[in-house]
Amino acid sequence: MGKSYEGERKRLVERLKRHGYIKSREVEEAFLSVPRERFVPEENERFAYADTPLEIGYGQTISAPHMIAIMCEHLELRKGLKVLEVGAGSGYHAGIVAHIVGKEGHVYTIERIGELARMARENLKKAGIENVTVVEGDGSLGLPEFAPYDRIYVTCAAPSIPKPLEEQLKVDGIILIPVGRAFCTLIKGKKTKEGLETKEICGCAFVPLIGKYGFNEFSKSL
Numbered sequence: 099m100g101k102s103y104e105g106e107r108k109r110l111v112e113r114l115k116r117h118g119y120i121k122s123r124e125v126e127e128a129f130l131s132v133p134r135e136r137f138v139p140e141e142n143e144r145f146a147y148a149d150t151p152l153e154i155g156y157g158q159t160i161s162a163p164h165m166i167a168i169m170c171e172h173l174e175l176r177k178g179l180k181v182l183e184v185g186a187g188s189g190y191h192a193g194i195v196a197h198i199v200g201k202e203g204h205v206y207t208i209e210r211i212g213e214l215a216r217m218a219r220e221n222l223k224k225a226g227i228e229n230v231t232v233v234e235g236d237g238s239l240g241l242p243e244f245a246p247y248d249r250i251y252v253t254c255a256a257p258s259i260p261k262p263l264e265e266q267l268k269v270d271g272i273i274l275i276p277v278g279r280a281f282c283t284l285i286k287g288k289k290t291k292e293g294l295e296t297k298e299i300c301g302c303a304f305v306p307l308i309g310k311y312g313f314n315e316f317s318k319s320l
C-alpha cells in the first residue's frame with residue numbers, strides 16, 4: 099500500500115488558509131480532495147505538499163499550491179461552469195477546478211507538449227476525475243470547438259492577452275492570465291459587451307506561453 103498523504107494535505111490547506119490564499123469553502127474542499135501526489139513524478143512525490151512549483155519533465159513545472167489557490171479564488175468558480183485552461187502540465191490545476199465546477203460543469207485543458215497531455219490524462223484518471231478533457235495543441239489559439247467559455251485561465255506567461263481567448267470568453271466571463279516574461283503580472287479580465295475590463299492582481303513567475311499568440315519556441319521571445 100502507498101503512503102498516505104492526508105495529514106500533509108490538511109496541513110498545507112491550513113497554511114494556505116492562514117496566509118489568506120484559500121478564502122472559500124469550495125477551494126478548500128477541492129484542495130482537500132485532489133491528491134497532488136498523483137500528479138508529480140515519483141521522485142518528487144515526497145515534496146508534493148511543499149508550497150513550491152515542482153518539475154514534471156520536458157522543462158515544465160506544476161505550479162505552487164498558493165498560486166493555484168490565488169487563481170481559483172479570482173476565477174470566482176461555481177458549479178456548472180465551462181472552463182478552458184491553457185497549459186495542462188500535470189493536470190493537477192485542472193483537477194482542482196474540475197472539483198469545484200462539479201459534474202454539471204466541465205474543464206477543457208490544452209497542452210502543447212504531447213507527452214505532458216498524455217501524462218495529464220493518466221494522472222486525472224488515477225485521481226478519479228472525469229469532467230476534464232485534455233487536448234494537445236497550441237492553446238494561444240484557444241479551443242474554438244467547445245467555445246464560448248464561462249472562465250478561461252492560462253498557466254504560462256504570455257506577451258499580451260491572445261485575441262482568440264478574449265473572443266472565446268462569454269460576456270460576463272472572467273479570464274486570468276500572467277502577462278510578461280519570466281517575472282510577470284497576473285491579469286484578471288472581465289468581459290463586458292464593450293470589451294475586456296482588466297486589472298492587475300499580483301506579480302508572479304511562470305514558464306512562457308509558446309505559440310502563435312505567445313512567445314517564439316526558440317528565442318522565447320516574439
Ligand code: SAM
Binds near residue numbers: 185
Ligand atoms: N497547470 C499545470 C499543472 O497543474 O501542472 C501547470 C502548467 S505549467 C506551469 C505550464 C504549461 O503550459 C506547460 O506544461 C507548457 O508546456 C504549457 N504551454 C506552454 N505554451 C503552451 C501553448 N501555447 N498551448 C498549450 N500549452 C502550453
